Amino acid sequence: MTPVAGIGxxxxxxxxxxxxxxxxxxxxxxxxxxxxxxxAFDTVERLRADYAFSVHAVGLSLGSxxxxxxxxxxxxxxxxxxxxxxxxxxxxxxSISRGRYLNDLLPLPxxxxxxxxxxxxxxRLQETLGRRVAVENPSCYFSFAHAxxxxxxxxxxxxxxxxxxxxxDANNLFVTTQNLKLDPRVWLDGLPVDAVMEYHLAGHxxxxxxxxxxxxxxxxxxxxxxxxxxxxxxxxxxGPRPTLIEWDADIPPLEILLDEAATxxxxxxxxxxxxxxxx
Amino acid sequence: MPLALRDLQAxxxxxxVSGADADILGSIVGDTIPAAARLRIxxxxxxxxxxxxxxxxxxxVQQLVGDxxxxxxxxxxxAQALPAQPVLSEYGEGFPAFVDTYELARGxxxxxxxxxxxxxxxxxxxSPIGRRLTAADLSSIPGEQLPSMKVGLAPGTRVIHSTYPLxxxxxxxxxxxxxxxxxxxxxxxxxLVFRRPDDAGFIVLTEAEAVFVTALAAGASLEDAALAxxxxxxxxxxxxxxxxxxxxxxxxxxxx
Numbered sequence: 431m432t433p434v435a436g437i438g439x440x441x442x443x444x445x446x447x448x449x450x451x452x453x454x455x456x457x458x459x460x461x462x463x464x465x466x467x468x469x470a471f472d473t474v475e476r477l478r479a480d481y482a483f484s485v486h487a488v489g490l491s492l493g494s495x496x497x498x499x500x501x502x503x504x505x506x507x508x509x510x511x512x513x514x515x516x517x518x519x520x521x522x523x524x525s526i527s528r529g530r531y532l533n534d535l536l537p538l539p540x541x542x543x544x545x546x547x548x549x550x551x552x553x554r555l556q557e558t559l560g561r562r563v564a565v566e567n568p569s570c571y572f573s574f575a576h577a578x579x580x581x582x583x584x585x586x587x588x589x590x591x592x593x594x595x596x597x598x599d600a601n602n603l604f605v606t607t608q609n610l611k612l613d614p615r616v617w618l619d620g621l622p623v624d625a626v627m628e629y630h631l632a633g634h635x636x637x638x639x640x641x642x643x644x645x646x647x648x649x650x651x652x653x654x655x656x657x658x659x660x661x662x663x664x665x666x667x668x669g670p671r672p673t674l675i676e677w678d679a680d681i682p683p684l685e686i687l688l689d690e691a692a693t694x695x696x697x698x699x700x701x702x703x704x705x706x707x708x709x
Numbered sequence: 710m711p712l713a714l715r716d717l718q719a720x721x722x723x724x725x726v727s728g729a730d731a732d733i734l735g736s737i738v739g740d741t742i743p744a745a746a747r748l749r750i751x752x753x754x755x756x757x758x759x760x761x762x763x764x765x766x767x768x769x770v771q772q773l774v775g776d777x778x779x780x781x782x783x784x785x786x787x788a789q790a791l792p793a794q795p796v797l798s799e800y801g802e803g804f805p806a807f808v809d810t811y812e813l814a815r816g817x818x819x820x821x822x823x824x825x826x827x828x829x830x831x832x833x834x835x836s837p838i839g840r841r842l843t844a845a846d847l848s849s850i851p852g853e854q855l856p857s858m859k860v861g862l863a864p865g866t867r868v869i870h871s872t873y874p875l876x877x878x879x880x881x882x883x884x885x886x887x888x889x890x891x892x893x894x895x896x897x898x899x900x901l902v903f904r905r906p907d908d909a910g911f912i913v914l915t916e917a918e919a920v921f922v923t924a925l926a927a928g929a930s931l932e933d934a935a936l937a938x939x940x941x942x943x944x945x946x947x948x949x950x951x952x953x954x955x956x957x958x959x960x961x962x963x964x965x
Contacts, residue, residue: 462795467837469907489795495715502794527722531792533762534754536721539736543714572737572747576711639746646750 434698435673435691436484437684444473446684451480454691456516458674461487465505474513484517484628484672485510489531492551492565493524493538507558517628517672519564519597520555522548522585539574540584545591552592564627565589566597569634569647570606581606582617595627598668600660601653601676605634605645614660618667626668631661631694632676649678653690662697670698712736725752726788759787762797767804767827770820772882782811798835801828819873819893826879826911829869829902833909836865842960844952850963856932860925861961866903867926868919869911874898876913903959912957917942918950 436456439447441463457477464471474483487506490498510518523535538544548565556563565588567581579587585596598621607614633651636643653661653675661673675690712720723730725748737744760783764771771779786807792800805824814820841863850858869875874895881891899919900911914922917938924934931951938945954960 462797465796466798466835468798468835469838472838472906491795495718499794502796505796524718525795527718529793530722530726531795532722532725532755533758533792533795533797534725534751536718536751539711539714539717541711541714547714571750572744574711574736575738576736637750639742639750642742644742644747644750 433691433695434670435675435694436482437687437691438486438674438676438678439474439477440678440681441470442681443684443687444470447477448473450684452684452688454481454688455695456482456484456672456674458484458486458517458676461485461506461509462489464509478513483513483515484519484674485513485515486674487518487520488535489525489533490520490551490555491524491526491531492520492548492555493522493536493544494526494551495547496526496528498551498554499526503555503558510559510561517564517597518559518561519566519628521566521568522581522588523568535568537568537570537572537574538584540577540579540581541574542578545579545584545587548588549591552588552594556592556594562593562595562627564595564597566599566630567602567606569599569602569609569645571609571644571646573610580617582619582621586620586622589622589625594625596621596625597628597630598626598664599630599632600664601630601632601634601657602647604654604657604660605647608645615663618663621668623668626664626671628671629661629664629673630676631657631673631690632678633657649676650680652686653693658693658697661694662701665698665701670702673698721748724748725755726791728752756784756787759792759797759800760784763787763801763804766798766801766831767824769827769879769882770808770824773820773823773878774814774817778813782808782814785811798831801831804828819871819875819878822869822871822873822875823878823882825871826869826875826900826902829867830909830911832867833865833902833904836863836904836909838904838906839863839961841958842955842963843958844955846963847955854965856935857930857965859928859930859964861964862922862926863903863959863961865909866901866922866959868914868922869900869902870919871898871900875900876911879911901954901957901959903957905958915942915945917945921945921947921950922954 433455436454439457521535525532631653632649635646635648637646673694720730720733724733734744760780763783805821808824809821875898877891899914901914902911920941921934921938924937935947
């Protein structure tokens with residue numbers, strides 16, 4: 431089986447990756463960290479010769495009624511042009527309102543009005559980049575009273591109207607469905623199989639919100655057992671896809687990330703072996 | 710009638726930043742966990758993630774005052790100056806001026822200058838390395854032409870002046886620094902901040918050297934910049950300073 435798992439490339443690991451050139455299916459960078467010239471950008475350009483890259487944006491604000499910000503869009507397009515990544519993605523969320531950037535992935539009310547906004551922004555992004563992008567399901571801590579659609583129905587409609595792909599984050603899916611008391615397997619029903627381009631895996635924390643547990647998507651630990659189980663479900667339903675180990679806070683040694691990636695590859699291989707035996 | 714999405718986003722942003730516009734809570738399903746507790750997660754993320762970004766940019770300030778106090782300054786700054794765009798290495802230009810006026814930092818009058826140094830280092834770090842002028846480039850130029858030429862400074866190169874011994878304050882903040890006290894009355898410091906291949910750094914200049922570099926940055930010829938430096942201090946040595954700067958690779962093209 432060809433390995434599918436890659437790791438998020440963080441500044442703390444740049445030197446180790448350059449020195450050790452670890453085997454990994456791909457490296458994913460956050461677009462917003464590489465939009466200025468810097469020693470880190472020079473390093474990524476050198477690593478381009480040896481690794482496939484994925485560009486994951488966190489600040490395009492695909493859900494903003496403001497529309498995509500011209501300068502930021504142009505800078506992301508220039509990065510994509512320079513790195514020629516295998517994948518480009520951002521989130522089903524908004525983070526900009528009236529020209530102020532909130533540095534958070536805020537959820538949308540799942541309504542027809544919001545679909546129009548997201549489709550307009552995704553269309554513009556795909557036209558500017560000249561390629562299909564993947565939109566990621568966010569971690570939700572609440573839902574809106576006036577929502578008329580479920581999150582998967584909303585995502586499916588965005589895919590249908592814009593032609594974009596999906597990035598399914600198993601950890602976000604677990605966090606959202608736990609926090610909103612939904613069944614993750616029902617959530618997955620009806621998603622367009624052909625649209626799934628990538629998976630994300632990460633750790634979460636369990637916090638206390640006024641006496642009730644609430645899951646927080648903090649990317650600061652290993653992937654949890656129920657998220658591994660959901661990952662198995664994703665591979666079962668949609669097939670193996672490039673799979674990212676994300677770790678953004680309390681960043682451990684590079685070996686831990688590579689170990690998590692190896693676990694993802696092993697789980698895919700076991701499923702494929704199981705499917706072959708069953709056939 | 711639910712809010713139009715544009716208004717909902719504006720109201721939620723206002724609530725997350727300042728706690729104002731609590732009407733937004735009515736749009737959120739509260740059930741087992743109240744809406745305010747749910748939004749607190751986002752409010753926390755907004756402030757703490759931006760404070761972390763500022764701590765990365767202003768790492769010397771953070772080292773000097775400690776993380777809890779740094780975060781309280783950062784949160785006060787964030788509340789009045791959110792980023793205008795998502796590239797966080799470009800966020801914080803107004804932070805040094807904010808530190809200068811921050812009441813609780815009054816006892817640390819040098820802190821704003823440290824923040825200016827951190828910001829200059831950040832700008833240098835996020836500058837292209839590009840092609841730099843070397844001694845070999847100069848060998849083809851007739852000696853008599855050199856004084857009238859102008860020399861450009863590499864992107865990110867700038868002079869920082871402080872009435873405090875900024876270089877020693879910076880050194881004292883570094884890991885494994887000696888515990889010797891820094892004499893705050895130790896005199897002015899002029900620092901030249903610039904991008905290096907793998908990071909950004911600075912060297913200490915004399916006042917005359919600072920005048921020289923500042924004049925070059927303003928477009929003066931080598932001769933005029935040297936005259937300005939001599940006026941500041943008659944012991945200014947053009948050839949020593951020029952070759953030192955050349956070795957640091959802070960010059961780009963020569964122009965007539």
